[in-house]
Amino acid sequence: MDINFEYYKIFYYVAKYRNITKAATALGSSQPNVTRIMKLLEAQLNCRLFIREARGITLTEEGQRLYSHVEIAYNHLLNAQEEISRQDAQQGGTVEIGATETAIHLFLLEKLRGFKEEYPAIAIKIHNQTTPDIIRHLISGKLDFAVITMPYEVPKGIVCEKALDFKEILVGGLQYEKLSMEALELKDIKKYSWVGMSSASATYHLYKDFFIAHKIDFEPDMQVETSGLMLPLIESNLGLGFVPEKLALALLEEKRLVQIHLKCDVPKRSIQIALDKGRGKSFAADTFYKYLKKIVQID
Numbered sequence: 446m447d448i449n450f451e452y453y454k455i456f457y458y459v460a461k462y463r464n465i466t467k468a469a470t471a472l473g474s475s476q477p478n479v480t481r482i483m484k485l486l487e488a489q490l491n492c493r494l495f496i497r498e499a500r501g502i503t504l505t506e507e508g509q510r511l512y513s514h515v516e517i518a519y520n521h522l523l524n525a526q527e528e529i530s531r532q533d534a535q536q537g538g539t540v541e542i543g544a545t546e547t548a549i550h551l552f553l554l555e556k557l558r559g560f561k562e563e564y565p566a567i568a569i570k571i572h573n574q575t576t577p578d579i580i581r582h583l584i585s586g587k588l589d590f591a592v593i594t595m596p597y598e599v600p601k602g603i604v605c606e607k608a609l610d611f612k613e614i615l616v617g618g619l620q621y622e623k624l625s626m627e628a629l630e631l632k633d634i635k636k637y638s639w640v641g642m643s644s645a646s647a648t649y650h651l652y653k654d655f656f657i658a659h660k661i662d663f664e665p666d667m668q669v670e671t672s673g674l675m676l677p678l679i680e681s682n683l684g685l686g687f688v689p690e691k692l693a694l695a696l697l698e699e700k701r702l703v704q705i706h707l708k709c710d711v712p713k714r715s716i717q718i719a720l721d722k723g724r725g726k727s728f729a730a731d732t733f734y735k736y737l738k739k740i741v742q743i744d
Contacts, residue, residue: 583721590726659709
């Protein structure tokens with residue numbers, strides 16, 4: 446099937462903006478021309494890609510499937526174009542990184558500062574999501590590599606390299622101060638409210654399995670999408686929760702949180718760098734990856 450690749454570029458903007466007029470403006474074209482090209486593309490693919498509605502357009506199932514591929518390809522082309530246009534600096538380009546919030550705060554944030562000082566011409570785009578979502582986007586090609594929170598069972602083809610180990614502790618607001626007086630059995634604190642990650646996260650399933658291993662039915666009373674929301678909710682006495690010790694230390698020292706000690710061991714955790722070994726890296730991505738590897742080896 447011989448389709449003009451310019452059609453896919455126009456399709457990308459129409460699907461992105463969900464509006465013919467906005468797409469035409471972004472392309473420096475006219476609405477009738479964009480409409481004409483989209484009709485040609487639909488005719489050549491022999492399927493309907495859009496449904497016109499009062500508020501704009503909606504992608505059909507075929508249109509959504511096509512967009513999922515075109516978006517990846519178009520972003521790769523833009524990144525390549527940007528990288529080539531900045532070759533005079535010999536250190537240009539863009540890195541697309543997926544990172545959990547825990548990985549950002551415990552590992553990546555500090556490393557980014559040093560990297561940007563050494564390679565100011567390299568642009569970095571960080572996509573903050575849960576580990577399962579990050580792995581899906583890594584496999585699809587939307588990301589150059591990822592920095593994720595483990596344990597998590599990654600698919601074949603994804604290689605993980607440990608960056609650091611970290612410890613999580615059980616904490617609560619000052620309302621739960623009496624629980625901090627002595628080490629408790631896990632079953633002793635089941636009756637209290639819990640704050641946890643959403644069921645879409647690897648952390649949720651880690652602690653679900655942890656409680657099941659202790660013959661306890663666990664379900665957070667309050668679920669959050671990002672780990673950064675947990676500490677404020679816990680501090681507000683909305684429940685107990687497991688959080689990275691390093692992130693809780695300041696609040697513990699300021700006596701805004703209390704640590705609740707358990708008689709059992711809490712699951713071990715780590716931050717790891719994940720790569721799709723079947724796909725090559727751009728100059729910028731390779732530079733950042735090697736920088737992180739060097740830092741990890743020094744640490």
